[in-house]
Amino acid sequence: MKKRFLALLLSVCIGVSMLVLPASAAGSNTAVQTAVTLGAFSTEEAAGLSTPLTRGQLAKLLVAFSAYHDNANTQGSIGTLYTDVNGSSAYAPYIRIAVQQGWMSGYTDGSFRPNQTVTLEEACTAALTLLGYDVTTLTGGFPAAQLNKANAIGLRANLSRTQGQAMTMEDGAILLYNALTANTASGSVYGTTLGFTVTNGQVDVSSILLSNLEGPFVASEGESLPFEPEAVYCNDSVSTNAQLSAYDVYYYNASAKTVWVYTRKAAGRITAVSPSASAPTSVTVAGTSYTIASSSAAAQLSSLNGGGVGQVVTLLLGMNNEAVAVLTGDAADEVFYGVVQTATRSLVEENGADVQQKVEVKCTDGITRTVSVAKDLNYPAGWMVKITVNADGEQVDAIGKKGTSGTINADGTALGETALADGVEILDTTSEGVAGTVSPSRLSGVTLSDADVRYYTTNENGQIDRLILNDVTGDLWTYGVLDDVKNLINNVTSSSSTTSTGTTTGTTTSTSSSTDAASIAGDVAEIVLPSTGDLLWGLVDGSIGSSVWESVTGSTDKLASYLLKLGAANTSGGLSTVLNYLGSGADYVCYVNGKQTTYKTSTKYPVLAGGIAVGISTSGKVKSMRQLMPAVIDKVGAASVMSGGKKYETADDMQVYLWYKGTYYPTTLSQVNGEDYTLIGWFDNDGRAAGSKIRVLIAVRKN
Structure with a gap:
């Protein structure tokens, strides 16, 4: 678990220009992530956060969170520092700097006692000295004066x-993280004195990490790293393998002892270079x-050296x-696997008029590749294919199912008894061709059946290096909240009532069937499609329990039984109205990611109110809608x-809304709580192996 959130931090550092860490979120995760980024913790130390903090470790923390964080590696072995700290000690360079700067000191007997546990007042005193405070001038005696001052400037937060x-x-880690946003003795924000950007209590840590980054380098066969890394990331995911293979691209930060390795490749025929053929800065x-x-x-792709458009390459x-x-x-020979978009x-x-066919394929490495294929072949969206690239060009071939099964272990490193390769490529897909990459950690602890795995490949070591999944996560669906659907039924009712007198049979005007139609449409509105308000308040006050909701949302059976009753009563007019309603399209007004969206469909779907899942094809058409299930959150x-003793994981992109008098207002989880609001979570309940996550949360204010 710890390794997964460290991987997230460092991959984000690379993927964006600035990583912002809120001071208000300086709980363990953010603080520890920062400590690892600055080289204060190794990944092993980060996995043992509950162990006591020693004086040696405190010295390392102080140096890492200081302007001297790059100096420790240049100290070398300079004799014995203290009777219990010789020059070869792992903590020696940090202790030397901490003592030289006056943040810590040794004992009168000539010892430093690096393994002695640190108390709160000792750590606060060291942090205050780091910030430039003269702790001997503080009002009061030790330790009350130091603890009070530390509390006043925010060092003891969390x-x-x-x-x-x-x-x-x-x-x-929390104490030193808090120091980044605290004021120094001279009145400056401490983090800014280290080169961080601190804005409104938010700290940019990635700038330090990236400023010391070296690379890119391309590995040759048998090449080794220049140092023993403490953290390795392969394609931005945590890895335990520090070995390089030929053609790996790698970067490193020596002070953080961190290495990033990339095995991704782009292969195919060059179709464009820009801004010019002779001096390209981008290539297609x-x-x-x-x-x-x-x-x-750039030189190799330049037309001056024979490169450019028409050339088959691997980038x-x-x-x-x-x-x-x-x-x-x-x-340049490569093979890629994916699904047709x-x-x-x-x-x-x-050379005269002709037809050309191009196929877009979402590949397991996350790249969508466009390849020209024979115009007479058919490649439906959702098909699994293999793209082969060699000196002759590109070729696309369909592949059949190749399934496997097992449980992804807690570390996301194996599927059943088969290891997952470092940098394993996982692609979740739908039958319509919608696809997205998945990190191994997303599937931690998930049991995959043979039906869940559409295809996989293994490397020369027998490790799974590619997985194509069958809609396992539910993350490929679009989630939102549905506005009041009851109005659609009311429109049917109104329409039936106003047109009833114009219906004739032979020479006699008949109004009974149209009256029945209006009545039946109203019945359907009340039985099958209650309003958003009815449903939400029913969930809030408990009048609608989970079993009732299950019954209502099982609308296929509900409608079927109701239509059978109508048929038995021979109310052909009413039956016709209901069937017409069910068979015709509708406009579904929803809120998706905080914005109001309307889906126009040719079919009505069994969704009522609250959270819904929308299946959208690669062409943008609505293919299906499903009702999310509610859980009143405790x-x-x-x-x-938690809901009624049951735990539900929340989706990373969970949407939060405040509902008031029929309107949804997008908000954030930090703005609502269980004391002042009733919280209703909506989760996907379609049996997906890695689904059943809270996708939408609706808050209803209690007063």
Whole structure:
């Protein structure tokens, strides 16, 4: 678990220009992530946060959160520091700096006692000294004066320790993280003195990490890293393998002892370069444009050296999918797997009029590749295919199902008894071709059946290196909240009433069937489609329990039984009205990601109110709608909620709305709580192996 959130932090650092860490969120995760980023914790230390904080570890924390964080590696072994700290000690360079700067001191007997546990007042005193405070001039005596000052400037925020209590590794990270947003003795925000950008209590940590980044480098066969890393990330996911393979692109931060390795490649025929053929800064391969990140790659792709449009190449991709190097000839041979997104035919007039077909394929590495194929072949959206690239060009071939089963282990490193390769590529897909990449950690603890796995491949070591899944996560659906559907039924009722007198049979005007139609439409409105308000308040006050909701939302059976009753009563007019209602389309007005959206469909779907899931094809058409299930929430956690003793995980992109008098107002989870609001979570309940997450949360104010 710890490794997964560390991977998230460092991959975000690479993927965006600024990583912002809120001071208000300086709980364990954010503080520990920052400590690892700055080199204060190794991944092993981050996995043991409850262990006591020692004086040696405190010295390392102080240095990492200081202007000297890059100096420790240049200290070397300079004799014995203290009787119990020799020059070869792992903490020696940090202790030397901490003592030289006056943040800590040794004991009169010549010892430093690096393994001695640190108390709250000792850690606060060191942090205050780091910020430039003269602790001898504070009002009051030790330790009350130091503890009061630390509290006043925010150093003790989110710390539950009291005087005399021992600090843990986690506590130490929180204390030093709080120091970044605290004022120094001279009145400056401490983080800004280190080069961080601190805005409204938010700290940009990634700037320090990236400023010391070296690379990109392209590994040759048998190449080794220049140091033993403490953290390795392969394609932005945590890895335990620090070995490099030929053509890997890698970067490193020596002070943080962190390495990023990328194995991603783009292969195919070059169709465009820009801004000019002789001096390109970007290149288009297989329909995707890539920024050229090195002068050597630009030179190789330049027309001055025989490169450019028409050439079959493999691009070695680094951070942000930028092209770092170019392979040609046999070295450019590659194979990709994925699912068809779209297939389009268009007119070309290069050598007379003809039709050209292009197929877009979402591949397991997350890249959508566009390949020209024979115009007479059919590639329906959702088909699994293999793209082969060699010196002759590109070829697309359909592949059949190749399933497997098992449970993804807690670390996301194995499926059943088969190991997952470092940098394993996982693609979740729908039958319509909608697809998205999935991290192994997203599937931690999930049991996959043979039906859940559409295809997989293994590398030379027998490890699974690609997985194509069958709508396992539910993340490919669009989620939102549905506005009042009852109005649609009311429109049917109104329409039936106003047109009834104009219906004739032979020479006699008949109004009975149309009257029945209006009545039946009203019945359907009340029985099948209650209003949003009715449903929400029913959930709030308990009048609608889970079993009732299950019955109502099982609307296929509900409608079927109701129609049978209508048929038995021979109310043909009413039956016709209901069937017409069910068979015709509707406009579904929803809120999706905080914005009002209308879905126009040719079919009515069994959705009532509250949270819904919308299945949308790659062409943008609504293919299906499903009702999410409600759960009245008792307690909200960091990434989960509790409802009636049952735990539900929350989706990373969970939407939160305040509902008031029939209107949804988008808000955030931090603005609502279980004391002042009734919280109703809506989760997908379609039996997906990695589904059943709270996708939407609706808050109703209690007063």
